[in-house]
Amino acid sequence: MRTLYLFCSAAPPVFEVASVIEDAQARGWDVCLGLTPSASRWLEPSLDGLAALTGHPVRSDYKRPGDPDVWPPADAVLFAPATFNTVNSWALGITGAFVVGVAAEAIGKGLPIVTVPCANAAYVRHPQFDRSVETLRAAGVTVLYGEGGYVPDPPGQDWPSSFPWALALDAVDAAQAAHGAG
Numbered sequence: 001m002r003t004l005y006l007f008c009s010a011a012p013p014v015f016e017v018a019s020v021i022e023d024a025q026a027r028g029w030d031v032c033l034g035l036t037p038s039a040s041r042w043l044e045p046s047l048d049g050l051a052a053l054t055g056h057p058v059r060s061d062y063k064r065p066g067d068p069d070v071w072p073p074a075d076a077v078l079f080a081p082a083t084f085n086t087v088n089s090w091a092l093g094i095t096g097a098f099v100v101g102v103a104a105e106a107i108g109k110g111l112p113i114v115t116v117p118c119a120n121a122a123y124v125r126h127p128q129f130d131r132s133v134e135t136l137r138a139a140g141v142t143v144l145y146g147e148g149g150y151v152p153d154p155p156g157q158d159w160p161s162s163f164p165w166a167l168a169l170d171a172v173d174a175a176q177a178a179h180g181a182g
Contacts, residue, residue: 002176004029005074005106007099010038011081011118013163018046020165021053024078027173032071034099035060036086062098076176077106080144080168081118084129090115091132107139112175114142116168122155142171 004024008014014035021031031054035043040060043050051058057070079086079099086100095101106113115136123129137143144150150164 001030002028002075003072004031004172005034005071005077005102006031007034007036007077007079007082007103008039009036009079009081009083009086009099009118010042011083013081013118013165014039014042016163016165017043018050018053020169021050023165023169024172027169029076029172030055030072032056032074033058034102036083036097036099037061060098062101074106074111076112076114076172076179077103078114078116078168078172079103080114080116080165081163082115084117084119084123084126087115087117087119087136088128088132091135107141110140110179112142112172112179113140114144114168114171114175116144116150116164118150118163119152120155120157121152124152142175144168144171 006021006024008017021033024031033050033054035058037060047058063069090100090103093104095104103113133143133145144164144167
């Protein structure tokens, strides 16, 4: 079975993660869920249920040296939603958050990686955001942002009007198939 590392930042679409896990499982993925510390706090009441759903512990922290890895190796990574902070940290190689560190390492391992940013229109006007998106794309990450991906909502909206979860899973399937053929 193929293993998908599903990484999520603290943005409203994270509350849909259980159905995304089920969709990925229906596509033949063994899903391991990793969360930023804030996303882990947001989902705290659901963490046990999410672990039961995936069959793996939900992780938000690095393991200690010498501790066994509780997840199988990844065949692909989906980082969605990826907040403004996550996208910029990842592109700049700032790996204080476990999921950002694993995603950064996945680039070096040549794994298929898809990300869907989730930031409002005011955040994405910051000049670093476009540079970060381009850095990730240049590193081989499929970034579903802009036309045909996530389009930012105006600031002050509590929930993105639509988050392209199905498109993200389609992109992971395609990236992993292309990687396997390559």
